[in-house]
Amino acid sequence: MKIHSVIAVSFFALQSAVAAPVVKLGVDVLLQSDSVYLSLVEGKRVGLITNQSGVDSALVPTVDRLARDSRVSLVRLFGPEHGIRGxxxxxxxxxDDRDPQTGVRVVSLYGKDRKPSKAALEGVDILMFDIQDVGSRTYTYISTLGEAMRACAETQTPLVVLDRPNPLSGTHFEGPMIEDRFRSFIGWGPIPVTHGMTLGEAARFFNDQLKIGCTLHVVPMRGWKRSMIWDDTGLSWTITSPHIPSVTQAYLYATTGMVSATFQGVSDGVGSTMPFEVIGAEFIDASNLERTLQVLNLPGVRFQAIYYKPFYGSFKDKPLRGVRLRLTDPRAYRPIRTSIAILTTLQAMYPEKLVFKDERPVGIHWGNNELRRQLEAGLGSDAIIDSWRSGNIEFEAARQRALIYD
Known part of the structure; x- marks a missing residue:
């Protein structure tokens, strides 16, 4: 009996040790008892931009922690796309609403306004931002951050960003830079499609490059390294939006989402049980596409022929055929290289069946309209990627001043 007890205790101790996160999030750093950052918010009337992804390492929502912390006064919440609770x-x-958990007033940042108004910031001494991002320019949370920075600069309200990991790592970035005429809420700042920054670093980058003039404070993580993907952090993934329930979708979003943003009639799996994990269309030969993509030996991914029928959305009840992306090495995986490989392959296989989306939707996703011309001209993946190189080199140099972590 004693031996069994010792084994049981040792097993649970080992489980606890394994489960302990490697990374301490910005919110954990802020609210620890000896925090040097607490003076930023202590005794202040705090506004908070957050949603269900804003949790501490124990999965307690930041909004709930602040609401019951006597050191701060949470007076206003701001809800991004998908709302405060997702x-x-x-x-x-x-x-606009009132949060049922805390009773705090919620101001929408995804309705008639995308930026906190002067009236909404009245009575707020300091604005905080705590949302988990997926590392892509087209995911709107980074745009909400940019608009919040502008509002804070205009009202002289300090902004505190509670930092979180970029799930794709902080070392790699891909895709074309965005032309000014295609700036939008899914392409807000001068960054590639994937940018390799945390949102704290992105805020510093925007402040520097766009001369916003925001009084910005970033509460950094502890233990995060640039080389880390999400799997290295020891943190549990919390759904960031309805179709990103797991980190698998976060890794794949920038791949399949960009394909479906380019061609009409091509599904990225939204509306099925595999959002952002598949590419499908009614006209695709699934086995042929699988074979064709497999021989490309793209890093970190394999392709599996699949047949599916979405049960809601624009492809509801349509029999679709295509491939499911199976990650074999998320660290080696390159979302945009894979997206371009899929696009060039589809264009080569089905030139008569594919229809490009209109200029504006394609442009705001990719940042320009060169991609359509390149695909129609039959350019290969390497040539298309090479066309972004000078912009990426300039971005790499410009972002150095904004980086926080090694």
Whole structure:
């Protein structure tokens, strides 16, 4: 009996040790008892931009921690796309409301306003931002951050960003830079499609490059390294939006989402049980596409022929055929290189069946309209990627001043 007890205790101790996160999040650093950052918010009337992904390492929502912390006064919440608790579908407007858990007033940042108004910031001494991002320019949380910075600069309200990991790592970035005429809420700042920065670093980059003039403070993580992907952090993934329930979707979002943003009639799996994990269309030969993509030996991914029928959305009840992306090495995986490989392959296989989306939607996703011309001209993946090189080199140099972590 004693031996069994010792074994049981040792087993659970080992489990606890294994489960302990390697990375301490910005919110954990801020609210620890000896925090040097607490003076930023202690005794202040705090506004908070957050949603269900803003949790500490124990999965306690930041909004709930602040609401019951006597050292701060949480007076206002601001809800990005999908709302403060993440229940609003993609693209739907978020209404002003009152948070049912805390009773704090919620101001929408995804309705008629995308930027906190002067009136909404009245009575707020300091604005905080705590949202988990997926590392892609087209995911709207980074745009919400940029607009918040502008509002804070205009009202002289300090902004505190509680930093979080970039799940794709902090070392790699891909894709074309965005032309000014295609700036939008899914392409807000002068960055590639994937940018290799945390949101704290992105805020520093925007402040520097765009001369926003925001009084910015970043509460950094402890233990995060640039080489880390999400799997290295020891943290649990919390759903960031309705179709990103796991870190698998976070890794794949920038691949399949960019394919479906380019061609009409091509599904990225939204509306099925595999959001952002698949590429499919009614006209695709699944086995042929699988074979063709497999021989490319793209790093970190394999392809599996698949047949599926979405049960909601624009492809509801349509029989689709295509491939499912199976990550074999997320560290080696390159989302945009894979996206371009899929696009060039589809264009070569189905030139008569593929229809490009209109200029504006393609342009705001990719940052320019060169991609359509390149695909129609039959350019290969390497040539398309090479066309971004000078912009990426300039970005790499410009972002150095904003980086926080080794």
């Amino acid at each position: 229940e609003v579908p993609a693209g739907e407007k978020v209404a």
